[in-house]
Amino acid sequence: MGVVYEARDPNIDRVVALKVLRQDRITSETFVKRFLKEAKVVGRLSHPRIVTIYDVGEDQGTIYIAMEFLEGVPLSDLIRDKKLNADEVVELGTQIAATLEYAHQKGVIHRDVKPSNIVVRPDGQIKITDFGIAHIEDPSATLQTQAGEIMGTPAYMSPEQVQGHPVDCRSDLFSLGNSR
16 A cells, blocks of 8 residues: 655654555545554554654655654565574564554554564564554544455455454464464
8 A cells, every 4th residue: 555665854864664655545535544544553552562653644745654764674584584493483473472462452453464564673672563454443433444345465364354254353363373
């Protein structure tokens, strides 16, 4: 839905990740709302292992989310390039599960847990990114997934996601356990 660039915030001279809604998606109000929903979702989460959002807005027809620039490598690259030992797998899995537990306690279901959405920093700590299709457990929310709507990455989706059924925290745990 978006493209991420490395950018510099000139106001505070800080490197940021700038996620920009693709131009072909701007014409759809649904895509714009979904894109902006990511900022709202992450904005309600304040955790050292979840990417931080700094700003969201529109400038000259470009809709963007400015967020923390992460140094490190996606877990997908790490497991492709290196065979992790059991201790490393347990350490990373524990960090991811604890971070997801925090999000779940705040009423957020990620719905797209996969290795490419987890960045491993040089210090071995993880950061979970890309809450673009997250589900907020909020009955007053105006933008919810329609019944039967299937969202996620097929290789990591829980059975209930594949079938278009409602999801809960167990869906994220299934995806975490399915990550390879």
